[in-house]
Amino acid sequence: MIRDLHTELIEINRAQISPAVLERAGAILRAGGLVAFPTETVYGLGADGLNEEAARKIYAAKGRPSDNPLIVHIADTEALNKIVQEVPKAAEKLAEAFWPGPLTMIFHKNECVPLGTTGGLSTVAVRMPSDEIARELIRQGGGYIAAPSANVSGRPSPTTAQHVYEDLNGRIPLILDGGPVPIGLESTIVDLTEECPVILRPGYITRSMIREVIGEVQVDQGLIEENALVRPKAPGMKYRHYAPKAELLIVEGPMDQVIAYINGQCCDSGKTGVICTEETKTCYPGKVVKCIGSRKDERSIASHLFQVLREFDEEEVDRIYSESFHTPGLGQAIMNRLLKAAGHRKIYVT
């Protein structure tokens, strides 16, 4: 992969967001260039979503398969009408309830959205983020910013500007550093082109939160089926993702059994990694232990997942065992990402 650009990393003070920096970043986007920026979910890699050439640069910088469509980010609800054919009633309600925020909706696209942005699909994914830096950059950049997560394809999504730098240094001109992101998992995706709305990717906005606003909502079979015969409808969900270098295995069952099982494992190098929580971090003597958060605060688990997966790449471990995190609200989204990182390798202990 070629790294021939100078990458500038600019720290943004959230108490006083510099208009000059955002204007400069916006000018790069309007000229068809790439800028990485914080959102409340993960860092995004932005390009003008209505400019096919610009959107293509995203695929090149990330090494992303070209059939994996991009999400177009807008800064206000009015912007939606220009790029979609119609806004169903359910979408209006969801936008009112969750925008700006970590919810992406899929619509039938208008002509002005190039197929290079939508991976050749006639539909387009749209989100209005709540992060103030993101919103101002979208405005400055022309209003329609295509932005996938700002990682090299297959790596864990970036939750700090440093993660973006590790992956994309030399491939993009500018990274806006707005500090660590608050949520740490990508947006919930809901498809509104079907008769009944369908969740294509679980996220911070849960199924029950969506149900409360619009009534029935389905979950894509491709997410539920454990055998990989059913293809997920979101093209990106079929790819291996987030995978650390070492083999990752998820262990499920009663906590004392999980701890006993993991402690019973050792590998050739003698170094085994463990992903656990505050509650159990002292239970694995002799292992390389990473605490992901507390079971009393599931948001802490969500927000550290990708960071912990990245940190293990710096450790000489042969294998990583992870506790499972079926927490009440975010558990679905957390386990979706963790299972993908593990290539769906899971052990039940009883």
Ligand code: AMP
């Ligand atoms: P990322 O931006 O890296 O979080 O990836 C965006 C996700 O949105 C991928 O899983 C895509 O497959 C999905 N996506 C984007 N546009 C569409 C669309 N029009 N239809 C279905 N899924 C989409």
Ligand code: MG
């Ligand atoms: Mg991604």
